[in-house]
Amino acid sequence: MDKRDVGSGFVISRAAVQEIMRHAKFESPRECCGLLLGSALLIEEAHAARNDSSDPRRYRVNPEDHFQAIQVARSSGRSVLGVYHSHPGKPPAPSPTDLAGASYHDYVYLIVSPQSEIEDPVSAGNLKAFWLRDGQATGVALRMESPSS
Ligand SMILES: [Zn+2]
Numbered sequence: 001m002d003k004r005d006v007g008s009g010f011v012i013s014r015a016a017v018q019e020i021m022r023h024a025k026f027e028s029p030r031e032c033c034g035l036l037l038g039s040a041l042l043i044e045e046a047h048a049a050r051n052d053s054s055d056p057r058r059y060r061v062n063p064e065d066h067f068q069a070i071q072v073a074r075s076s077g078r079s080v081l082g083v084y085h086s087h088p089g090k091p092p093a094p095s096p097t098d099l100a101g102a103s104y105h106d107y108v109y110l111i112v113s114p115q116s117e118i119e120d121p122v123s124a125g126n127l128k129a130f131w132l133r134d135g136q137a138t139g140v141a142l143r144m145e146s147p148s149s
Contacts, residue, residue: 008141009041009140009141009142009143010041010042010043010081010108010129010140010141010142010143011041011042011043011142011143011144011145012036012042012043012110012122012127012142012143012144012145013038013042013043013044013045013144013145014144014145014147015044015045015046016036016038016043016044016045016046017046017120017121017122017127017144019045019046019048020034020046020084020086020110020112020127021112021114021118021121021127023046023048023086024086024088024112024114025114025116027051027086027088028086028088028089028114029056029088029089030051030056030088031051031053031056031057031058031059031085031086031087031088032048032051032059032085032086033049033051033059033060033061033083033084033086034046034047034048034049034061034065034069034083034084034085035047035049035061035065035066035069035070035080035082035083035084036080036081036082036083036084036108036110037072037073037076037078037079037080037081038078038079038081039077039078039079042145043081043082043108044078045078046084047065047068047069047072048065049061049062049065049069050062050065051085058097059085059086060101061083066080080107081107081108082104082107082108082109082129083104083107083109083110084109084110084111084112085098085109085110085111085112086111086112086113086114087112087113088113088114089113090113091113092112092113092125092126092127092128093111093128093137094109094111094130094132094137098111098132098137099132099135099136099137100135102132102133105131105133108129108130108131108140109129109130109131109132110127110128110129110130110142111127111128111130112126112127113126113127114126120144122142122143122144123143123144127142128142129141129142
């Protein structure tokens with residue numbers, strides 16, 4: 001997806017936010033990672049993946065889990081929109097390693113700083129979205145779906 005097509009940004013389901021927070025807290029202090037499934041600008045589901053990095057402060061999405069997420073998405077008429085990972089005890093901002101390792105230009109990258117019980121981590125600034133391209137991070141607007149939507 002191209003930058004100019006994003007308009008007002010991505011919407012993420014409450015269920016996906018809860019799954020990302022659960023996964024991040026479960027793996028903390030290790031970083032966690034996973035894939036984001038949905039359509040167009042709606043992130044509907046977070047699909048947890050194994051982190052292949054031996055460094056607890058880095059992540060590398062397990063290739064089999066990545067492939068499986070693509071299969072799950074396709075089988076339900078959706079696609080993999082991006083990747084999420086966590087920054088335990090650090091702000092949700094891309095690290096130089098994140099920038100260097102971002103190999104999917106059409107993926108949106110979500111970074112979460114896991115905190116205890118927050119109703120809306122997106123509004124609280126604990127879950128943020130970025131494009132990571134050519135060694136540069138660009139913030140992308142993200143909001144959690146309202147209860148009625
Ligand atoms: Zn990172």
